[in-house]
Amino acid sequence: MNSSLRHWREAATLILAAGHKLGPGSLSSRTPVTSSSDGLSHLPHKSCFDYDVLMLKRSSKSGFMPNAYVFPGGTVDSSDFSSEWLDIFQSFRNFPNFGLRRVKQPPETRPPIFATDRLKLGSPIPGEVAFRICALRETFEESGVLMVVSKTEGESLLKGFEDRLDTDEVTHNKVSELDSSELTKWRALVNQNPSNFIRMCRELEVLPNIWALHEWGNWLTPKERQPNRFDTAFFICCLQEIPQTMQDEREIVHFKWSTPSEILQSFQAREIWIAPPQFYELSRMCRLPLLNDLHNFSSKRGTEGIEHWLPVIVSEDGENVTLMPGMNHSLYTQH
Template identity: 70%
Template sequence: YEVLLLKPSGTSGFMPNAYVFPGGMVDPSDFSSQWLDLFKSFRSSLNFGLGFVKQPPETRPPIFSTDRKKLGSPVPGDVALRICAVRETFEESGVLLVVTKEEESILLNNNIENNRYSQSELTRITDLCDKSELAKWRMLVNENPCNFIRMCRELECLPNIWALHEWGNWLTPTGVYGKQRRYDTAFYICCLQETPPHTLQDQKEIVHFKVIP
């Protein structure tokens, strides 16, 4: 396997000039009730078709095991965190992991067990629109994360939450990145057919990328 890493600019508030995984901070829009309509085909399935997690809740990190619905979120935490991961990956790298309407139908037909949906082992990056259109949406999503919902609605696609596999959790230690700044971080793995995927550095937040074995 090869791993995609991005290099934040020297002005970044977190790990400047270091190669890091794509990602960023959650936004309230990731938990928005507007996603319920977009994912309506999957709402009757557990966690929108992500299925059960075999690991007992008491042994999972709180970021994964917390019942977000009890905190007022209409969207399950396992879904919202993946939406965030897809959105932030798009913002930072230009790599857009989505499912088209046609692919959605195929996915619905691959219900294998316990309302869990199966994809092929390697995820294909969908040619949803031309590069100029993609760049326009990337700019809009960077300006306002709520535009990610709007983009999915207008382009008739869904964040490919089923392609992301829960991998780990890291809580940054105190005093390393500023006294008040700590991150409770969820990590997901997505295995792509394309290596390397086509990336779009904005030369502002992200200045370079590399793929390492």
């Protein structure tokens, strides 16, 4: 982690999409969202989607975005950059970034969260790896969804990666098959101390499935939200089916699996509140309503690199307006 940052705290978040179950009772895993469709005809109907996205409601007591619906994620911990991960990923130490695919983006245009030389900060763990570990750990803490693979499965993923680039199916992305009591035990321990995530992987002989996460975006918190400002790496992962999910009853008080259009409609009907990055990313996903298309797109574009984005909040005619990347607005370019 970069302790030299003065205005930002580094963080990671995971956009988790999961396919709808097929057959009798398939709708039981979904969380319905009711809202008015007035003025929302530009959004695809929920029936167009064959997947849902996991959203978590933050506690009203949260110091950052209370009551907001967010993707799983949180602040990076020093243990995410611990040298102990070298032993966990021992078979992958000789591969660049532990076998993650090479990003084609020129180093000089990479955002600081990935361009920073972590060795100079005292960690042998590359940022591309550590922030994926952070996203997976936080997802486990907040929702109970644990994405790990056995060491044998990890080696198979690495060997067969080139073949998977051309597949049209969501293959290796699945959650842990540990029994619920074991998951509950380790989840409590990781919530108590993030370094227990390393201990869990060592004792269970599993690896965080960093290869299932693809780079998706990089968002900065607007300066209007001082003093809590974050530089957050966004990753995306597609699962074949919706996994068992449980809020932690601490930071997270409720969860829902819903289609991107349902979430956006619920937000615009003022039934829930989501932050600008969530609104922007869910809107992007509306262009890809099929899970395989989303998986293939995110897998391929994940090697193209990402940009550093900052929403800008301005006041116009007595109303706060959030300006997003790509908007043709003079006030955005001034910031």
